[in-house]
Amino acid sequence: MTDLLKNRVLMLGFALLFVAGCSSTATEPEGSGSNGMDETDMEQQSDSDADTSDAYGAGDGSGVSEEAMTAEERARKSLEQAKEKAMQAASTIYFDFDSSEIRRESQSILEAHAAYLAEDDDVTVVLEGHTDQRGSREYNMALGERRAESVARFLRVNDVSSDQIETVSYGEEQPAVEGNNEEAWAENRRVEINYE
Numbered sequence: 452m453t454d455l456l457k458n459r460v461l462m463l464g465f466a467l468l469f470v471a472g473c474s475s476t477a478t479e480p481e482g483s484g485s486n487g488m489d490e491t492d493m494e495q496q497s498d499s500d501a502d503t504s505d506a507y508g509a510g511d512g513s514g515v516s517e518e519a520m521t522a523e524e525r526a527r528k529s530l531e532q533a534k535e536k537a538m539q540a541a542s543t544i545y546f547d548f549d550s551s552e553i554r555r556e557s558q559s560i561l562e563a564h565a566a567y568l569a570e571d572d573d574v575t576v577v578l579e580g581h582t583d584q585r586g587s588r589e590y591n592m593a594l595g596e597r598r599a600e601s602v603a604r605f606l607r608v609n610d611v612s613s614d615q616i617e618t619v620s621y622g623e624e625q626p627a628v629e630g631n632n633e634e635a636w637a638e639n640r641r642v643e644i645n646y647e
Contacts, residue, residue, distance in 0.1 A: 530570045537567035543627075544602055546640045549586075551597035553605055561602065564644055565609035572612055578602050579643040580620040581627070583636035588622060595620030602642045 520528070544557045553561065568574055580595030599618035606616060628638040 530567075533563075533567040533570045536563040539563075542644045544598075544642045544644070545637065546598055546642070548583075548636070548640065549594070551594065551601045553601055558605075561605050562609060565606045565611050568606060568612075568615050569610040572615060575615045575617065575647045576606075577617045577619060577645045577647060579625075579645060580618065580622075581625060581639055581641050581643070582623050583639040584623040584626065584631075585636070586623075591622035592620050595622045598640075598642050602644070 541560050544553065544560065546552070547554070564576070568576060578599040580597070580599035582591040582594050582598075584591075586594070596618065599620055603613075603616045603618050607613060623639070626635070626639045627641065628635040630636075
């Protein structure tokens with residue numbers, strides 16, 4: 452009985468080898484490309500592969516395409532871009548003498564900060580108002596506050612929550628530059644934007 456079992460196992464083994472050998476020696480029809488595809492099929496496959504690699508950024512370092520990203524991934528990317536722009540923007544806004552009006556050249560700086568703050572409502576900012584030393588201490592404290600509030604108002608108009616903004620005035624008490632000339636005074640008339 453054991454010889455009969457051995458014979459059956461051997462026969463089964465030969466049959467499997469025969470089937471495996473036949474499947475690996477199949478020839479492709481003439482004019483067909485890889486995997487039995489003709490040239491048209493191969494071109495379509497190539498286009499499909501290119502579309503797939505474009506979607507996932509293969510080889511170009513761009514990562515996943517916008518279409519393939521989830522809403523959460525798009526929001527994260529948008530936040531990162533807004534943060535980068537805000538961090539590259541200046542963090543000091545300068546003012547004219549005895550003025551709390553935001554200069555035209557400062558608006559793009561504030562827009563970059565506003566975009567970042569509006570994207571991430573967990574981020575808060577302290578706006579520190581400063582003046583030069585001309586004028587009384589009380590007047591300069593009030594002017595520093597008006598300058599900080601002017602920047603805060605600009606941010607709020609650009610979709611930043613009031614809860615994210617704190618203002619403080621130092622008046623003339625913390626000059627950026629020491630001196631009694633227009634050059635020094637111009638550097639001291641400012642609002643500093645400090646993230647917490």
